[in-house]
Amino acid sequence: MGTPMSTNWLEISVAAPREAADAVAEVLGRYGHGGVAIEEPIRPDPEGEGYEVDLTAPVVVRAYLPENAAGRRRLGRLLQALWHLRQVVEFPEPEVRTLAEADWAHAWKEHFRPHRVGPFLIAPPWAEVTADGLTLIIDPGPAFGTGLHPTTQLCLELAAELLRPGETVLDLGTGSGILAIAAARLGAGQVLALDIDPLAVKAARANVRRNRLSRRIRVARGTLKGPAGPFGLILANLSAPVLAELAPAIAGSLAPGGRLVASGLLVGRADELEARYADLGLRPISRRVSADWAALVMGRGQE
Structure with missing residues:
Protein backbone atom coordinates (compact mmCIF):
# COMPACT_ATOMS: atom_id res chain seq x y z
CA MET A 1 0.00 0.00 0.00
CA GLU A 110 -2.50 -11.90 27.82
CA HIS A 111 -5.69 -13.05 26.11
CA PHE A 112 -4.74 -15.63 23.48
CA ARG A 113 -4.71 -19.13 24.96
CA PRO A 114 -4.82 -22.57 23.32
CA HIS A 115 -8.34 -23.44 22.20
CA ARG A 116 -10.11 -25.91 19.95
CA VAL A 117 -12.16 -25.12 16.86
CA GLY A 118 -13.63 -28.16 15.14
CA PRO A 119 -10.78 -30.66 14.68
CA PHE A 120 -8.06 -28.04 15.19
CA LEU A 121 -6.05 -27.09 18.27
CA ILE A 122 -5.00 -23.45 17.88
CA ALA A 123 -2.18 -22.27 20.10
CA PRO A 124 0.24 -19.33 20.32
CA PRO A 125 3.96 -20.14 20.08
CA TRP A 126 4.53 -19.23 23.73
CA ALA A 127 2.07 -21.88 24.97
CA GLU A 128 3.13 -25.41 25.84
CA VAL A 129 0.94 -27.86 23.93
CA THR A 130 1.26 -31.41 22.68
CA ALA A 131 1.27 -30.94 18.91
CA ASP A 132 -0.57 -33.27 16.58
CA GLY A 133 -1.39 -33.26 12.88
CA LEU A 134 -4.11 -30.60 13.21
CA THR A 135 -2.33 -28.21 15.57
CA LEU A 136 -2.08 -24.64 14.27
CA ILE A 137 0.64 -22.52 15.89
CA ILE A 138 -0.44 -18.91 15.37
CA ASP A 139 1.11 -15.62 16.45
CA PRO A 140 -1.30 -13.06 14.95
CA GLY A 141 1.01 -10.05 15.14
CA PRO A 142 -0.92 -6.96 13.96
CA ALA A 143 -3.22 -9.12 11.78
CA PHE A 144 -6.70 -10.59 12.02
CA GLY A 145 -6.97 -14.31 12.61
CA THR A 146 -6.55 -16.11 15.92
CA GLY A 147 -9.50 -18.46 15.57
CA LEU A 148 -11.48 -16.56 18.21
CA HIS A 149 -13.77 -14.64 15.87
CA PRO A 150 -16.95 -16.46 14.80
CA THR A 151 -16.24 -15.98 11.08
CA THR A 152 -12.77 -17.51 11.43
CA GLN A 153 -14.29 -20.42 13.32
CA LEU A 154 -16.96 -20.92 10.66
CA CYS A 155 -14.29 -20.99 7.93
CA LEU A 156 -12.15 -23.46 9.86
CA GLU A 157 -15.08 -25.81 10.45
CA LEU A 158 -16.22 -25.64 6.83
CA ALA A 159 -12.70 -26.15 5.48
CA ALA A 160 -12.45 -29.32 7.57
CA GLU A 161 -15.68 -30.57 5.99
CA LEU A 162 -15.12 -29.50 2.39
CA LEU A 163 -11.42 -29.73 1.56
CA ARG A 164 -10.40 -32.60 -0.71
CA PRO A 165 -6.85 -33.85 -0.17
CA GLY A 166 -4.44 -32.72 -2.86
CA GLU A 167 -6.51 -29.87 -4.25
CA THR A 168 -5.32 -26.28 -4.76
CA VAL A 169 -6.65 -23.74 -2.26
CA LEU A 170 -6.84 -19.93 -2.24
CA ASP A 171 -6.99 -18.09 1.09
CA LEU A 172 -8.07 -14.57 0.17
CA GLY A 173 -7.45 -11.99 2.89
CA THR A 174 -5.22 -14.37 4.80
CA GLY A 175 -4.51 -12.15 7.83
CA SER A 176 -2.39 -14.26 10.18
CA GLY A 177 -2.44 -17.15 7.70
CA ILE A 178 -4.58 -19.34 9.94
CA LEU A 179 -6.92 -20.60 7.20
CA ALA A 180 -4.06 -21.31 4.78
CA ILE A 181 -2.23 -23.27 7.47
CA ALA A 182 -5.41 -25.18 8.33
CA ALA A 183 -5.90 -26.05 4.65
CA ALA A 184 -2.36 -27.40 4.41
CA ARG A 185 -2.83 -29.41 7.61
CA LEU A 186 -5.99 -30.92 6.07
CA GLY A 187 -4.02 -32.14 3.06
CA ALA A 188 -4.27 -29.42 0.43
CA GLY A 189 -1.72 -29.83 -2.35
CA GLN A 190 -0.79 -26.16 -2.73
CA VAL A 191 -2.17 -23.08 -0.99
CA LEU A 192 -1.95 -19.46 -2.17
CA ALA A 193 -2.50 -16.93 0.65
CA LEU A 194 -3.11 -13.30 -0.37
CA ASP A 195 -3.50 -10.11 1.65
CA ILE A 196 -3.19 -6.43 0.75
CA ASP A 197 -1.74 -5.50 4.15
CA PRO A 198 2.07 -5.83 4.37
CA LEU A 199 1.83 -6.42 8.14
CA ALA A 200 -0.53 -9.34 7.58
CA VAL A 201 1.77 -10.77 4.90
CA LYS A 202 4.69 -10.55 7.32
CA ALA A 203 2.71 -12.27 10.10
CA ALA A 204 1.38 -14.96 7.75
CA ARG A 205 4.83 -15.79 6.38
CA ALA A 206 6.21 -16.10 9.90
CA ASN A 207 3.36 -18.42 10.90
CA VAL A 208 3.83 -20.57 7.79
CA ARG A 209 7.51 -20.99 8.71
CA ARG A 210 6.56 -21.64 12.33
CA ASN A 211 4.32 -24.50 11.18
CA ARG A 212 6.97 -25.78 8.72
CA LEU A 213 4.69 -25.45 5.70
CA SER A 214 6.71 -23.14 3.45
CA ARG A 215 6.87 -25.73 0.65
CA ARG A 216 3.09 -25.96 0.39
CA ILE A 217 1.92 -22.43 1.18
CA ARG A 218 2.89 -19.33 -0.79
CA VAL A 219 2.07 -16.02 0.88
CA ALA A 220 1.96 -12.93 -1.34
CA ARG A 221 0.84 -9.33 -1.01
CA GLY A 222 -2.07 -8.53 -3.28
CA THR A 223 -5.62 -9.48 -4.19
CA LEU A 224 -7.54 -10.93 -7.13
CA LYS A 225 -7.66 -8.49 -10.03
CA GLY A 226 -9.37 -11.04 -12.27
CA PRO A 227 -9.82 -14.79 -12.66
CA ALA A 228 -6.83 -16.80 -11.43
CA GLY A 229 -6.07 -20.39 -10.51
CA PRO A 230 -8.34 -22.21 -10.94
CA PHE A 231 -8.78 -23.32 -7.33
CA GLY A 232 -10.72 -26.27 -5.97
CA LEU A 233 -11.49 -24.42 -2.73
CA ILE A 234 -11.50 -20.68 -2.05
CA LEU A 235 -11.63 -19.40 1.53
CA ALA A 236 -12.62 -15.72 1.56
CA ASN A 237 -13.07 -14.35 5.09
CA LEU A 238 -13.39 -10.69 4.15
CA SER A 239 -16.31 -8.28 4.55
CA ALA A 240 -19.60 -7.93 2.70
CA PRO A 241 -18.51 -4.94 0.56
CA VAL A 242 -15.20 -6.58 -0.42
CA LEU A 243 -16.90 -9.89 -1.19
CA ALA A 244 -19.34 -8.05 -3.45
CA GLU A 245 -16.58 -6.06 -5.18
CA LEU A 246 -14.40 -9.10 -5.82
CA ALA A 247 -17.27 -11.41 -6.79
CA PRO A 248 -16.44 -11.62 -10.54
CA ALA A 249 -12.77 -12.39 -9.85
CA ILE A 250 -13.58 -14.91 -7.11
CA ALA A 251 -16.26 -16.69 -9.12
CA GLY A 252 -13.98 -16.76 -12.16
CA SER A 253 -11.18 -18.36 -10.13
CA LEU A 254 -13.20 -21.36 -8.98
CA ALA A 255 -12.49 -24.62 -10.81
CA PRO A 256 -15.34 -26.79 -12.16
CA GLY A 257 -16.71 -28.65 -9.16
CA GLY A 258 -14.97 -26.19 -6.83
CA ARG A 259 -16.41 -24.66 -3.66
CA LEU A 260 -16.29 -21.17 -2.19
CA VAL A 261 -16.53 -20.40 1.52
CA ALA A 262 -17.41 -16.71 1.88
CA SER A 263 -17.57 -15.21 5.35
CA GLY A 264 -16.90 -12.01 7.27
CA LEU A 265 -20.50 -10.85 6.74
CA LEU A 266 -23.41 -10.29 9.07
CA VAL A 267 -26.49 -12.45 8.60
CA GLY A 268 -28.44 -9.52 7.15
CA ARG A 269 -26.14 -9.36 4.10
CA ALA A 270 -26.20 -13.09 3.32
CA ASP A 271 -29.13 -13.13 0.86
CA GLU A 272 -27.72 -10.20 -1.09
CA LEU A 273 -24.28 -11.78 -1.46
CA GLU A 274 -25.67 -15.21 -2.28
CA ALA A 275 -27.70 -13.66 -5.12
CA ARG A 276 -24.64 -11.76 -6.34
CA TYR A 277 -22.62 -14.95 -6.72
CA ALA A 278 -25.57 -16.89 -8.13
CA ASP A 279 -25.73 -14.32 -10.95
CA LEU A 280 -22.11 -15.25 -11.70
CA GLY A 281 -22.89 -18.95 -12.06
CA LEU A 282 -22.30 -20.28 -8.54
CA ARG A 283 -25.01 -22.34 -6.87
CA PRO A 284 -25.76 -22.00 -3.16
CA ILE A 285 -24.87 -25.18 -1.25
CA SER A 286 -25.30 -24.27 2.41
CA ARG A 287 -25.23 -21.45 4.94
CA ARG A 288 -23.94 -21.48 8.49
CA VAL A 289 -24.50 -18.87 11.20
CA SER A 290 -22.70 -18.07 14.46
CA ALA A 291 -23.44 -15.09 16.71
CA ASP A 292 -25.05 -12.97 13.95
CA TRP A 293 -22.25 -13.78 11.49
CA ALA A 294 -22.75 -15.93 8.41
CA ALA A 295 -20.65 -18.12 6.15
CA LEU A 296 -21.90 -19.03 2.68
CA VAL A 297 -20.87 -22.16 0.81
CA MET A 298 -21.31 -21.94 -2.96
CA GLY A 299 -20.12 -24.15 -5.76
CA ARG A 300 -19.45 -24.25 -9.47
CA GLY A 301 -20.93 -27.15 -11.40
CA GLN A 302 -18.87 -29.63 -13.38
CA GLU A 303 -18.39 -28.09 -16.82
Whole structure:
Protein backbone atom coordinates (compact mmCIF):
# COMPACT_ATOMS: atom_id res chain seq x y z
CA MET A 1 0.00 0.00 0.00
CA GLY A 2 3.02 2.22 -0.06
CA THR A 3 2.81 3.25 3.60
CA PRO A 4 6.17 3.30 5.38
CA MET A 5 6.52 0.97 8.32
CA SER A 6 6.31 2.65 11.71
CA THR A 7 7.14 1.52 15.22
CA ASN A 8 4.02 3.27 16.57
CA TRP A 9 0.42 2.92 15.44
CA LEU A 10 -2.81 4.80 15.97
CA GLU A 11 -5.53 2.40 17.07
CA ILE A 12 -9.10 3.54 16.38
CA SER A 13 -11.75 1.47 18.13
CA VAL A 14 -15.53 1.68 18.26
CA ALA A 15 -17.65 -0.38 20.68
CA ALA A 16 -20.62 -0.69 18.36
CA PRO A 17 -24.02 -2.30 18.90
CA ARG A 18 -24.42 -5.38 16.71
CA GLU A 19 -26.82 -3.62 14.35
CA ALA A 20 -24.24 -0.87 13.68
CA ALA A 21 -21.10 -3.04 13.42
CA ASP A 22 -21.26 -3.55 9.65
CA ALA A 23 -21.64 0.17 8.90
CA VAL A 24 -18.81 1.10 11.29
CA ALA A 25 -16.56 -1.57 9.76
CA GLU A 26 -17.17 -0.20 6.27
CA VAL A 27 -16.03 3.29 7.34
CA LEU A 28 -12.97 2.05 9.24
CA GLY A 29 -12.06 -0.24 6.36
CA ARG A 30 -12.19 2.68 3.93
CA TYR A 31 -9.58 4.70 5.82
CA GLY A 32 -7.68 2.17 7.97
CA HIS A 33 -4.39 0.55 7.05
CA GLY A 34 -5.04 -2.88 5.53
CA GLY A 35 -8.63 -3.36 6.66
CA VAL A 36 -10.31 -3.80 10.02
CA ALA A 37 -10.44 -6.24 12.92
CA ILE A 38 -13.88 -7.06 14.30
CA GLU A 39 -13.62 -8.32 17.86
CA GLU A 40 -16.55 -10.21 19.29
CA PRO A 41 -16.94 -10.09 23.09
CA ILE A 42 -15.57 -13.54 23.88
CA ARG A 43 -15.35 -15.33 27.19
CA PRO A 44 -13.93 -18.77 28.06
CA ASP A 45 -16.54 -21.49 28.08
CA PRO A 46 -17.09 -23.48 31.29
CA GLU A 47 -15.10 -26.44 29.95
CA GLY A 48 -11.95 -24.34 29.58
CA GLU A 49 -11.03 -25.60 26.09
CA GLY A 50 -12.89 -23.10 23.96
CA TYR A 51 -14.63 -19.74 23.87
CA GLU A 52 -18.17 -18.50 23.56
CA VAL A 53 -19.55 -15.18 22.32
CA ASP A 54 -21.26 -12.83 24.76
CA LEU A 55 -24.30 -11.72 22.74
CA THR A 56 -25.20 -9.05 25.31
CA ALA A 57 -22.01 -7.01 24.84
CA PRO A 58 -21.08 -4.67 21.95
CA VAL A 59 -18.82 -5.64 19.07
CA VAL A 60 -15.48 -3.79 19.00
CA VAL A 61 -14.37 -2.68 15.54
CA ARG A 62 -10.72 -1.62 15.24
CA ALA A 63 -8.55 -0.06 12.57
CA TYR A 64 -4.90 1.00 12.57
CA LEU A 65 -2.97 3.87 11.03
CA PRO A 66 0.77 4.60 11.18
CA GLU A 67 1.59 7.42 13.58
CA ASN A 68 3.03 9.83 11.04
CA ALA A 69 1.84 12.89 9.13
CA ALA A 70 -0.01 10.86 6.49
CA GLY A 71 -1.62 8.70 9.16
CA ARG A 72 -2.80 11.75 11.09
CA ARG A 73 -4.41 13.19 7.95
CA ARG A 74 -6.25 9.93 7.29
CA LEU A 75 -7.31 9.84 10.95
CA GLY A 76 -8.96 13.25 10.53
CA ARG A 77 -10.93 12.03 7.50
CA LEU A 78 -11.86 8.80 9.29
CA LEU A 79 -13.17 10.62 12.38
CA GLN A 80 -15.15 13.00 10.18
CA ALA A 81 -16.74 10.07 8.35
CA LEU A 82 -17.64 8.43 11.67
CA TRP A 83 -19.20 11.69 12.86
CA HIS A 84 -21.46 11.76 9.81
CA LEU A 85 -22.39 8.11 10.32
CA ARG A 86 -23.31 8.82 13.97
CA GLN A 87 -25.95 11.27 12.75
CA VAL A 88 -27.94 8.35 11.30
CA VAL A 89 -26.69 5.31 13.25
CA GLU A 90 -26.35 5.33 17.03
CA PHE A 91 -23.02 4.20 18.48
CA PRO A 92 -20.48 5.63 20.97
CA GLU A 93 -17.69 8.02 20.04
CA PRO A 94 -14.54 6.30 18.75
CA GLU A 95 -11.50 5.92 20.97
CA VAL A 96 -8.02 6.67 19.62
CA ARG A 97 -4.78 5.65 21.28
CA THR A 98 -1.13 5.36 20.30
CA LEU A 99 0.16 1.81 20.36
CA ALA A 100 3.67 0.45 19.91
CA GLU A 101 3.92 -2.86 18.05
CA ALA A 102 5.54 -4.43 21.12
CA ASP A 103 2.59 -3.31 23.29
CA TRP A 104 0.15 -4.79 20.76
CA ALA A 105 1.89 -8.15 20.88
CA HIS A 106 1.97 -8.13 24.68
CA ALA A 107 -1.77 -7.46 24.85
CA TRP A 108 -2.44 -10.49 22.65
CA LYS A 109 -0.28 -12.72 24.86
CA GLU A 110 -2.50 -11.90 27.82
CA HIS A 111 -5.69 -13.05 26.11
CA PHE A 112 -4.74 -15.63 23.48
CA ARG A 113 -4.71 -19.13 24.96
CA PRO A 114 -4.82 -22.57 23.32
CA HIS A 115 -8.34 -23.44 22.20
CA ARG A 116 -10.11 -25.91 19.95
CA VAL A 117 -12.16 -25.12 16.86
CA GLY A 118 -13.63 -28.16 15.14
CA PRO A 119 -10.78 -30.66 14.68
CA PHE A 120 -8.06 -28.04 15.19
CA LEU A 121 -6.05 -27.09 18.27
CA ILE A 122 -5.00 -23.45 17.88
CA ALA A 123 -2.18 -22.27 20.10
CA PRO A 124 0.24 -19.33 20.32
CA PRO A 125 3.96 -20.14 20.08
CA TRP A 126 4.53 -19.23 23.73
CA ALA A 127 2.07 -21.88 24.97
CA GLU A 128 3.13 -25.41 25.84
CA VAL A 129 0.94 -27.86 23.93
CA THR A 130 1.26 -31.41 22.68
CA ALA A 131 1.27 -30.94 18.91
CA ASP A 132 -0.57 -33.27 16.58
CA GLY A 133 -1.39 -33.26 12.88
CA LEU A 134 -4.11 -30.60 13.21
CA THR A 135 -2.33 -28.21 15.57
CA LEU A 136 -2.08 -24.64 14.27
CA ILE A 137 0.64 -22.52 15.89
CA ILE A 138 -0.44 -18.91 15.37
CA ASP A 139 1.11 -15.62 16.45
CA PRO A 140 -1.30 -13.06 14.95
CA GLY A 141 1.01 -10.05 15.14
CA PRO A 142 -0.92 -6.96 13.96
CA ALA A 143 -3.22 -9.12 11.78
CA PHE A 144 -6.70 -10.59 12.02
CA GLY A 145 -6.97 -14.31 12.61
CA THR A 146 -6.55 -16.11 15.92
CA GLY A 147 -9.50 -18.46 15.57
CA LEU A 148 -11.48 -16.56 18.21
CA HIS A 149 -13.77 -14.64 15.87
CA PRO A 150 -16.95 -16.46 14.80
CA THR A 151 -16.24 -15.98 11.08
CA THR A 152 -12.77 -17.51 11.43
CA GLN A 153 -14.29 -20.42 13.32
CA LEU A 154 -16.96 -20.92 10.66
CA CYS A 155 -14.29 -20.99 7.93
CA LEU A 156 -12.15 -23.46 9.86
CA GLU A 157 -15.08 -25.81 10.45
CA LEU A 158 -16.22 -25.64 6.83
CA ALA A 159 -12.70 -26.15 5.48
CA ALA A 160 -12.45 -29.32 7.57
CA GLU A 161 -15.68 -30.57 5.99
CA LEU A 162 -15.12 -29.50 2.39
CA LEU A 163 -11.42 -29.73 1.56
CA ARG A 164 -10.40 -32.60 -0.71
CA PRO A 165 -6.85 -33.85 -0.17
CA GLY A 166 -4.44 -32.72 -2.86
CA GLU A 167 -6.51 -29.87 -4.25
CA THR A 168 -5.32 -26.28 -4.76
CA VAL A 169 -6.65 -23.74 -2.26
CA LEU A 170 -6.84 -19.93 -2.24
CA ASP A 171 -6.99 -18.09 1.09
CA LEU A 172 -8.07 -14.57 0.17
CA GLY A 173 -7.45 -11.99 2.89
CA THR A 174 -5.22 -14.37 4.80
CA GLY A 175 -4.51 -12.15 7.83
CA SER A 176 -2.39 -14.26 10.18
CA GLY A 177 -2.44 -17.15 7.70
CA ILE A 178 -4.58 -19.34 9.94
CA LEU A 179 -6.92 -20.60 7.20
CA ALA A 180 -4.06 -21.31 4.78
CA ILE A 181 -2.23 -23.27 7.47
CA ALA A 182 -5.41 -25.18 8.33
CA ALA A 183 -5.90 -26.05 4.65
CA ALA A 184 -2.36 -27.40 4.41
CA ARG A 185 -2.83 -29.41 7.61
CA LEU A 186 -5.99 -30.92 6.07
CA GLY A 187 -4.02 -32.14 3.06
CA ALA A 188 -4.27 -29.42 0.43
CA GLY A 189 -1.72 -29.83 -2.35
CA GLN A 190 -0.79 -26.16 -2.73
CA VAL A 191 -2.17 -23.08 -0.99
CA LEU A 192 -1.95 -19.46 -2.17
CA ALA A 193 -2.50 -16.93 0.65
CA LEU A 194 -3.11 -13.30 -0.37
CA ASP A 195 -3.50 -10.11 1.65
CA ILE A 196 -3.19 -6.43 0.75
CA ASP A 197 -1.74 -5.50 4.15
CA PRO A 198 2.07 -5.83 4.37
CA LEU A 199 1.83 -6.42 8.14
CA ALA A 200 -0.53 -9.34 7.58
CA VAL A 201 1.77 -10.77 4.90
CA LYS A 202 4.69 -10.55 7.32
CA ALA A 203 2.71 -12.27 10.10
CA ALA A 204 1.38 -14.96 7.75
CA ARG A 205 4.83 -15.79 6.38
CA ALA A 206 6.21 -16.10 9.90
CA ASN A 207 3.36 -18.42 10.90
CA VAL A 208 3.83 -20.57 7.79
CA ARG A 209 7.51 -20.99 8.71
CA ARG A 210 6.56 -21.64 12.33
CA ASN A 211 4.32 -24.50 11.18
CA ARG A 212 6.97 -25.78 8.72
CA LEU A 213 4.69 -25.45 5.70
CA SER A 214 6.71 -23.14 3.45
CA ARG A 215 6.87 -25.73 0.65
CA ARG A 216 3.09 -25.96 0.39
CA ILE A 217 1.92 -22.43 1.18
CA ARG A 218 2.89 -19.33 -0.79
CA VAL A 219 2.07 -16.02 0.88
CA ALA A 220 1.96 -12.93 -1.34
CA ARG A 221 0.84 -9.33 -1.01
CA GLY A 222 -2.07 -8.53 -3.28
CA THR A 223 -5.62 -9.48 -4.19
CA LEU A 224 -7.54 -10.93 -7.13
CA LYS A 225 -7.66 -8.49 -10.03
CA GLY A 226 -9.37 -11.04 -12.27
CA PRO A 227 -9.82 -14.79 -12.66
CA ALA A 228 -6.83 -16.80 -11.43
CA GLY A 229 -6.07 -20.39 -10.51
CA PRO A 230 -8.34 -22.21 -10.94
CA PHE A 231 -8.78 -23.32 -7.33
CA GLY A 232 -10.72 -26.27 -5.97
CA LEU A 233 -11.49 -24.42 -2.73
CA ILE A 234 -11.50 -20.68 -2.05
CA LEU A 235 -11.63 -19.40 1.53
CA ALA A 236 -12.62 -15.72 1.56
CA ASN A 237 -13.07 -14.35 5.09
CA LEU A 238 -13.39 -10.69 4.15
CA SER A 239 -16.31 -8.28 4.55
CA ALA A 240 -19.60 -7.93 2.70
CA PRO A 241 -18.51 -4.94 0.56
CA VAL A 242 -15.20 -6.58 -0.42
CA LEU A 243 -16.90 -9.89 -1.19
CA ALA A 244 -19.34 -8.05 -3.45
CA GLU A 245 -16.58 -6.06 -5.18
CA LEU A 246 -14.40 -9.10 -5.82
CA ALA A 247 -17.27 -11.41 -6.79
CA PRO A 248 -16.44 -11.62 -10.54
CA ALA A 249 -12.77 -12.39 -9.85
CA ILE A 250 -13.58 -14.91 -7.11
CA ALA A 251 -16.26 -16.69 -9.12
CA GLY A 252 -13.98 -16.76 -12.16
CA SER A 253 -11.18 -18.36 -10.13
CA LEU A 254 -13.20 -21.36 -8.98
CA ALA A 255 -12.49 -24.62 -10.81
CA PRO A 256 -15.34 -26.79 -12.16
CA GLY A 257 -16.71 -28.65 -9.16
CA GLY A 258 -14.97 -26.19 -6.83
CA ARG A 259 -16.41 -24.66 -3.66
CA LEU A 260 -16.29 -21.17 -2.19
CA VAL A 261 -16.53 -20.40 1.52
CA ALA A 262 -17.41 -16.71 1.88
CA SER A 263 -17.57 -15.21 5.35
CA GLY A 264 -16.90 -12.01 7.27
CA LEU A 265 -20.50 -10.85 6.74
CA LEU A 266 -23.41 -10.29 9.07
CA VAL A 267 -26.49 -12.45 8.60
CA GLY A 268 -28.44 -9.52 7.15
CA ARG A 269 -26.14 -9.36 4.10
CA ALA A 270 -26.20 -13.09 3.32
CA ASP A 271 -29.13 -13.13 0.86
CA GLU A 272 -27.72 -10.20 -1.09
CA LEU A 273 -24.28 -11.78 -1.46
CA GLU A 274 -25.67 -15.21 -2.28
CA ALA A 275 -27.70 -13.66 -5.12
CA ARG A 276 -24.64 -11.76 -6.34
CA TYR A 277 -22.62 -14.95 -6.72
CA ALA A 278 -25.57 -16.89 -8.13
CA ASP A 279 -25.73 -14.32 -10.95
CA LEU A 280 -22.11 -15.25 -11.70
CA GLY A 281 -22.89 -18.95 -12.06
CA LEU A 282 -22.30 -20.28 -8.54
CA ARG A 283 -25.01 -22.34 -6.87
CA PRO A 284 -25.76 -22.00 -3.16
CA ILE A 285 -24.87 -25.18 -1.25
CA SER A 286 -25.30 -24.27 2.41
CA ARG A 287 -25.23 -21.45 4.94
CA ARG A 288 -23.94 -21.48 8.49
CA VAL A 289 -24.50 -18.87 11.20
CA SER A 290 -22.70 -18.07 14.46
CA ALA A 291 -23.44 -15.09 16.71
CA ASP A 292 -25.05 -12.97 13.95
CA TRP A 293 -22.25 -13.78 11.49
CA ALA A 294 -22.75 -15.93 8.41
CA ALA A 295 -20.65 -18.12 6.15
CA LEU A 296 -21.90 -19.03 2.68
CA VAL A 297 -20.87 -22.16 0.81
CA MET A 298 -21.31 -21.94 -2.96
CA GLY A 299 -20.12 -24.15 -5.76
CA ARG A 300 -19.45 -24.25 -9.47
CA GLY A 301 -20.93 -27.15 -11.40
CA GLN A 302 -18.87 -29.63 -13.38
CA GLU A 303 -18.39 -28.09 -16.82
